[in-house]
Amino acid sequence: MKFIDLFCGIGGFHSALSQLGHECVFACDIDKDAAAMYEYNFNIRVHKDIRECNNLPNFDILCAGFPCQPFSKSGSQDGFRDKTRGTLFHEIMRIVKESKPKIIFLENVPNLESHDGGNTYKIIKKSIIKSGYYFSSDKLSPHEFGTPQIRKRLFMVGIRRDISGKKKFCFPQGTDKNTDVRSILDEDDSIPKKYFLSKKEINVLNTWNHFISNLPILSKPASPTWSQEFDRTYPLNNIHPISSSKLVKIRELKDILRNEGIMPQKYRSDVITQFPPYISSLQSTIPKWKIKFIVNNRNLWNNVSNDVGIKWLNKVRKYKDTFQKFEWQVGNGERDIWKHIIQTRPSGIRVKKSNYIPALVAISQVPIIGWQKRRMTPKECARAQDFDVDGDFRTFTLHKKDNIAYKQLGNSVNVKVVKLIMQKIEEFV
Numbered sequence: 001m002k003f004i005d006l007f008c009g010i011g012g013f014h015s016a017l018s019q020l021g022h023e024c025v026f027a028c029d030i031d032k033d034a035a036a037m038y039e040y041n042f043n044i045r046v047h048k049d050i051r052e053c054n055n056l057p058n059f060d061i062l063c064a065g066f067p068c069q070p071f072s073k074s075g076s077q078d079g080f081r082d083k084t085r086g087t088l089f090h091e092i093m094r095i096v097k098e099s100k101p102k103i104i105f106l107e108n109v110p111n112l113e114s115h116d117g118g119n120t121y122k123i124i125k126k127s128i129i130k131s132g133y134y135f136s137s138d139k140l141s142p143h144e145f146g147t148p149q150i151r152k153r154l155f156m157v158g159i160r161r162d163i164s165g166k167k168k169f170c171f172p173q174g175t176d177k178n179t180d181v182r183s184i185l186d187e188d189d190s191i192p193k194k195y196f197l198s199k200k201e202i203n204v205l206n207t208w209n210h211f212i213s214n215l216p217i218l219s220k221p222a223s224p225t226w227s228q229e230f231d232r233t234y235p236l237n238n239i240h241p242i243s244s245s246k247l248v249k250i251r252e253l254k255d256i257l258r259n260e261g262i263m264p265q266k267y268r269s270d271v272i273t274q275f276p277p278y279i280s281s282l283q284s285t286i287p288k289w290k291i292k293f294i295v296n297n298r299n300l301w302n303n304v305s306n307d308v309g310i311k312w313l314n315k316v317r318k319y320k321d322t323f324q325k326f327e328w329q330v331g332n333g334e335r336d337i338w339k340h341i342i343q344t345r346p347s348g349i350r351v352k353k354s355n356y357i358p359a360l361v362a363i364s365q366v367p368i369i370g371w372q373k374r375r376m377t378p379k380e381c382a383r384a385q386d387f388d389v390d391g392d393f394r395t396f397t398l399h400k401k402d403n404i405a406y407k408q409l410g411n412s413v414n415v416k417v418v419k420l421i422m423q424k425i426e427e428f429v
Contacts, residue, residue, distance in 0.1 A: 001102075001429065003061035006050055006092060010037045011396075012385065012413035013063040013105070017422055018042070019393050019415075025057045033404050034411070041397055050091045056099060060429065064092050065107040065413045093127050102429050104128060104158030105421070107413050110139050112154055124156070133158035136169045140421075142386065142414045144174025148181045148356040149384040151414060155421055159428050167428065172420040181341060181354050181369070184383035188372060196374040204323050207316055208349060209337040212328060214307050222296040224348060225326040227316050228276035229294050230301035233260055236291050241282040242272055277321050322346060329353070342368035357384055362410040364403065378405035385409050386416035 004026040005014050014024050028047040029035050035046035047053055066088050096104060106124075113121045128135045137156040142149045157169055197205075212221065234256050239248040245268070253271050254264040265271050272280045278290065286294075305313075316324055325348025330340055333353060341352045345365050352358060357367040357376070366375045378398050382389045387396045387409075399405040 001060040002058065003063055004056060004059045004095075004101075006053075006062065006064040006095070007066050007088070008038055008046060008063075009034045009065065009412050010399075010408045011042055012387075012415050013065065013107075013418055014038070014042055015387060015396065015415045016413075016418035017061070017063070019388075019419060020422055020426070022061070022422075025059055026053075028053055033399065034408055037397070037399055037408065050088060050095075053091075053095065056095065059099065059101055061103040061105055061425075062092070062096060062099070062101045063105045066092060089124060089127075093131065096128075096131055100132070100160070102160050102163055103425055104133060104156070105418075105425065106156040106158075107418070108154050108156075110152045110154050113137070113139075128156070128158040131158075132161055134161060134164045134169065136171070138171040140171065140174065140417050142384070142417055143179050143356045145172070145416055145420060146175075146177065146179060147384060147386055147414065147416055148179035148184060149359065149414070150356050151359040153413065153417070155417070157421065157425060159425070163429060169428065170424060172424055179356050181357055181367075184380050185369065186377065186380060191372070191374060191377065195377055196372075197368065202373060204319060205337055205342065205349070207312065207319075208326050210312055211308055211316075211326070212337060212351075213335045214309075214312075215304055215335070216307055219300070219304055219307075221326065221328045222293070222300045223327060223329075224293065225300070225328070226276070226293060226297045227313070227324045227326070228278075228321075229297035230313055231260070231305070231310075232276075232298065234275065234279075236286055236294060240279070240285050242275060242280065243282070322348060325349065327351065338370045338373065340370045342370050344368070360384060360406075360410040362407045364406065366406055378402055378409065381406060381409045385412050385414050386419075387412075388415075 001022045002025045003013075003017055003022055005011070005024055006028055008014065008027040008029045009031070014027070018024065024042065024044055026047070027038060027042075027044055028050050029038065030048050030050075035048075038044070038046050092106070112124075115121065125135050125137075135156065135158050137154060139152050139154050141152045143151075155171070159169055215221065239252070239256075242248055242253060250268045250271060253268070257264040257271070257274055262274060265274060279286070322344065327348055327350040329350060329352045333340065337351055339354075341354050341357055343350045343352070343358055343365055350358070351370075354370075360381055366381070368375050376384075379389050382396065382398055388394065389396050389398065399408060
């Protein structure tokens, strides 16, 4: 069958469908770097803005991993109010109404289903059904099909009513079979030095390794662990937001800091920065969920301070904000950071089991292989997205610049999951 690839990126949909013998007749993406790699790998011209895509060639399947930022938890969540990206779904439906393809095959973040109280998803579903299609959706992740990456995505399939009949579309079913990150890694001696951690990074992680390995056996780290709250006692009510001079005077803030053993700065703007960033930036009272985290962390420190030591606390307080937060997601696993998968995020350092990597994202949060003290290479990340970088079908080439390659892989759909869904779709056409 013939398909078009809207918001094509580097070609996750194309890779999957072409492996099944289908032919791409049109592609578009406004990202010039992604378009360049798509053209290099598939030898097909990529058009730019979908708004300018008219008079398309005949096709059977419309594929689109349309922009997720308006619906993502990590984005603005403006949805259809995002005038540049949120409205692009309507461009998809414009093409559907003009071309009447047999199949509509869409992908987005799971949060789209619950965005705006479910209204966004309802609009999409209603639009597809109203255009003459049966609609189905499901949330699937590569780790459910043997690839060691947990990456839940919402897949939506529309099958034109005249070809669907009474048969109901069923998505592929995953399994509970364990995966292992080691299955997608290169040999140790083949990894270039640039992927290994710096001494500074190792020092930071060793500091947190001291923390986790010195906790009493029965003690569990708070989730998340905010070291900014260790040995702090500032009030959680009646003084917030501390930026408001009408609510709390500068001398009161200074007294609070002195009681915590902190020498206050002279001016109010400087005094405020001596409180944790998530407190100094508040524009209102502290949310209840944040108070709960703060109390949990203060209680944790009271219980383990003798085991971890004040020297550790003085050291970690010198780190930038990102490195003062920690998440231990290994449960009762061995308390050694270097035995697991590590990821440094704006929200802190996260440690996970080695059975799979966290979802690849477009920003720089490349998973770290703890036992090798290095980041994953772009090629390894490509395997986590099931791109054929080893040449079983047609060797897929990645961008030469690592930062761009990582971004493109983080923006892509997983090839294996798309391929498995497409095989189910083939039962109808």
